[in-house]
Amino acid sequence: MTQISAAPEGQPEPVTQIDCARAGIVTPAMRAVAKKEGRDPEFVREGVAAGRIAIPANVHHESLSPEGVGGGLSTKVNVNLGISGDLADEAEEWKKVDVALELGAHAIMDLSNSGKTRAFRTRLIEKSPAMIGTVPMYDAIGYLEKALVDITAEDFLDVVRAHAEDGVDFVTIHAGMNRRTIESFRETGRLTNIVSRGGSLLFAWMEATGNENPFYEFYDDVLAILHEHDVTISIGDAMRPGSTYDASDAGQIAELIEIGKLTRRAWDAGVQVMVEGPGHMALDEIAANMKLEKRLCHDAPFYVLGPLVTDIAPGYDHITAAIGGAIAASSGADFLCYVTPAEHLRLPDADDVREGLVATLIAAHAADIAKGVPGARDRDNRMSDARRRVDWEGMFAEALDPVKARRYFDSAPPSNDGTCTMCGKMCAMRTVNRIMDGLTVDLNLQ
Structure with missing residues (x-):
């Protein structure tokens, strides 16, 4: 449950996330959202106070990992x-x-x-x-x-x-x-x-x-x-x-x-x-x-x-x-x-x-x-780096659906490491990697 600070004397106790935000209180849920989003907690609090951001978080939902929905x-x-x-x-x-x-x-x-x-x-x-x-x-x-x-x-x-x-x-x-x-x-x-x-x-x-x-x-x-x-x-x-x-x-x-x-x-x-x-x-x-x-x-x-x-x-x-x-x-x-x-x-x-x-x-x-959501490209960049290195485990780790990606790869395993059956030895990644490493490019397809 969200823990909140007591209200000033004479004012009603804040109950909801928007109550707290308007009272200047950064709740644990706001901090959790800020951490997930790479945002300052105050950015989240201001958004909730203005109604631009909602953090649906029923006080009885003990297992909830809070999420923010809204601008930014x-x-x-x-x-x-x-x-x-x-x-x-x-x-x-x-x-x-x-x-x-x-x-x-x-x-x-x-x-x-x-x-x-x-x-x-x-x-x-x-x-x-x-x-x-x-x-x-x-x-x-x-x-x-x-x-x-x-x-x-x-x-x-x-x-x-x-x-x-x-x-x-x-x-x-x-x-x-x-x-x-x-x-x-x-x-x-x-x-x-x-x-x-x-x-x-x-x-x-x-x-x-x-x-x-x-x-x-x-x-x-x-x-x-x-x-x-x-x-x-x-x-x-x-x-x-x-x-x-x-x-x-x-x-x-x-x-x-x-x-x-x-x-x-x-x-x-x-x-x-x-x-x-x-x-x-x-x-x-x-x-x-x-x-x-x-x-x-x-x-x-x-x-x-x-x-x-x-x-x-x-x-x-x-x-x-x-x-x-x-x-x-x-x-x-x-x-x-x-x-x-x-x-x-x-x-x-x-x-x-x-x-x-x-x-x-x-x-x-x-x-x-x-x-331009903060951090949105990070996962794509990690995927692209894994693809350059032909690191299949790294690619599966970044995939939105790693189960399907692995199933497709395993259904037609390549004959050579560092390739897949789409291009085989003609894989552009493999070719350029070998050249950059000072190795010979063998295109014998037999």
């Missing part, structure tokens, strides 16, 4: 997993957790939506040094054992409270989809309508009951729960585009305007904020959307799904998302949610998780190089 820091990557009603295989979900932690995911979102999910969630929080996120809306029906239309606003708050008490570091709350947002959506229309699962459930509840979005109407109550446990609110984009056709439309932008207002209200309540974004989006729209979010949401950290830059690559959407993610992060996004090859097709398995996570880690790292 490396791009973080999230993995989605969780038990599905159609394919409930808890053992497979734990395999996915192991892959995520092995490859260095910074966050894991438990999107379980079947039955009583608390046991899986609490065990995940106990095990994981990565940040844990959830979408309480997904859990509401199973947790409450009620039909959607019978759930009350207080019921929804009870689910948020349970997740906060369990130790979840950030929760997606679709608070920006209010009556004004829906009016824009209805007036302008869409090709793919509402594709957010949480957003669609809220839309259905609002339409069935005639009520306002409970997370918007009772937003202050949500914030009070989150503040008590230092849970970061990730303001969900219920109106994110589910196709490139719908990108940057009235529904998306209307919701983003509302989210900007909600961001300030959360900060005023001492709650850290991340803002969630698209979605599907053509290449030429991505940079402008990143800048628009930063402008409308006051430089709050931006968390994006992809964006997927084309709609016609099922089976390869980890690639379409990585292309968009690299552009998004290099243009200002701070946090990338991975997409797997199974996107739009089925629940991903552990192999899909590996492929999707590595693709997203590549996108994040490529963006960090472009943004």
